[in-house]
Amino acid sequence: MAKIVVIFHSGYGHTRKQAEAVASGADAQLIAIDAEGNISEADWAALAAAPAIIMGAPTYMGGASWQFKKFADASSKAWFGQQWKDKVFAGFTNSASMNGDKQVTLQYLATLAMQHSGLWVGTGLMPSNAKAAQRNDVNWLGAFTGAMMQSPSDSSPDEVSSGDLETARLLGARVAALVTRLHA
Amino acid sequence: MAKIVVIFHSGYGHTRKQAEAVASGADAQLIAIDAEGNISEADWAALAAAPAIIMGAPTYMGGASWQFKKFADASSKAWFGQQWKDKVFAGFTNSASMNGDKQVTLQYLATLAMQHSGLWVGTGLMPSNAKAAQRNDVNWLGAFTGAMMQSPSDSSPDEVSSGDLETARLLGARVAALVTRLHA
Amino acid sequence: MAKIVVIFHSGYGHTRKQAEAVASGADAQLIAIDAEGNISEADWAALAAAPAIIMGAPTYMGGASWQFKKFADASSKAWFGQQWKDKVFAGFTNSASMNGDKQVTLQYLATLAMQHSGLWVGTGLMPSNAKAAQRNDVNWLGAFTGAMMQSPSDSSPDEVSSGDLETARLLGARVAALVTRLHA
């Protein structure tokens, strides 16, 4: 079976770290959308073959980065023929604020997956939200629709939260487990 | 295997018609949330056993009716133990206007499913949106996240659109096919 | 001029603290939706007279509590006559998780305000999201559409974040300033 694909845009490297964590959990091929919002023909072929597509983007100005959206708009070619129908989809996003409208980005990614007639799967992780919760707990951010990561505005990609990375990895693993179940 | 459940609230009977169409497509058990937002213990047991839960509500004042939300809030009991994890979920809604914020209701239903760690599946239907489109075409309303029905404000439940009903039936059939695939 | 109204539902007292903070900033009348989702006729009259309505609810199972939604559905009576047209609206929510789908609740509150042909105003506050950010900073949660508060699942109403309360107070003050400007 073809590999799961993690397709993402990263502006400064934080979302790339998250994408790598998702890919490690899903044993997936990573496809980076470039600074102009493009991917290669080989990348489109990998997407067409993949049993699952996990999509990620930073949240900029309340939504997925324009480079990701350019990819999404270009996917209309696959949409017309419903070539991605019944694939598994999931999503992730990073931004500087705890909330920062990350949920709006995840809602958009799910909307895109629905246009492609996919199955959407979320984190499947309970939140860590009691008084004893620690910043690096799994799903400390309390996200269900997809994986969230929060990186302070003045932090480097090397400083991303280990808990947010583990949350991302677990999302990848969840998608892989579902793919295995569907293709058993 | 236990039956798929279609759980819905209907204020005036239109959403009930839609629910019946979904259930016919999914060969599902119908559970009606009552006018006070309640269901029986047997209903909760059926939900716990079901491989898929398809949720429906009218869109009132921009969101699912309060009776549906009361059910959703009561489902926190199942949530704490993640008893509905990995079930298939889908949703539908009816309102008087073409749009009328029906998408907000569907987004909410998907959000609820994600809190329950479910898989979300949409209509999987291309829209009928060319100039030759007819009101009773399948997915004439052009919905992807779930099935939509539109019933004029002064129409009776007997007058609901046959195309919207068929769209609802096809959503049920899609859920049933996915359940079969997952449990093969 | 009639007073601004802060209308809210609180299940365990945390959202009440937030509502009180909003009201202090707006010099507003507080109306509590009761455990059955009801308010009095005098409350409806206060809403009809108010130049601004600030709405708050806890986020339960991914959306505003059913008691709040029951109020929203009952506001259809005011909607039919567009009695609340051109009022200023704003919103707030509390939940246990950092995110926890609070944004979905705020989106719903804004949707409701739009159905009522209102003006929507958000926090107008920059987020505190650098590495030096502290939990009790104003808008540490990074919310724009409305004010967010996060209270650990095992915390009491007396333990709510002072920064989140100040964020709430500032939302109230922002609404009051806009009302003054509109009615100058």
Next chain:
Amino acid sequence: MAKIVVIFHSGYGHTRKQAEAVASGADAQLIAIDAEGNISEADWAALAAAPAIIMGAPTYMGGASWQFKKFADASSKAWFGQQWKDKVFAGFTNSASMNGDKQVTLQYLATLAMQHSGLWVGTGLMPSNAKAAQRNDVNWLGAFTGAMMQSPSDSSPDEVSSGDLETARLLGARVAALVTRLHA
């Protein structure tokens, strides 16, 4: 006082018709985002000076076109200094399907406005949704958060609905009236 600005992207000309209708209602300056997602320095200056910014984009693949999003991301420069704070904002969108996730685009536009600390104003129009409703009625599509237009997939810009155009014009007029009231 500086002119209201209507800023929009149009891929094939339909959204341009809608933008022109909004601008006629608001006596506004039209700014077209180009095919690469760019506007001029003079355009940015007009936005900085405008008392209101009305934003429009086609709904492509479930959200605002990438060209619009590129503009939104570039507006982060204004965001950092909160240069657009307290401006009035509104939005509109066009797509081929009756729904077609147009609401997701409007939610995004409102989210962007909230990040900019603006005031959001919707259509303020009751829906035309009784059995006697006609396609070219004002707000036949039943949208509140912003103005919607629906153009069949095989229609030309010259064929857009006169009712949807009037809805757009009325949104512009509503924004202009609010600006007048705020700056009286």
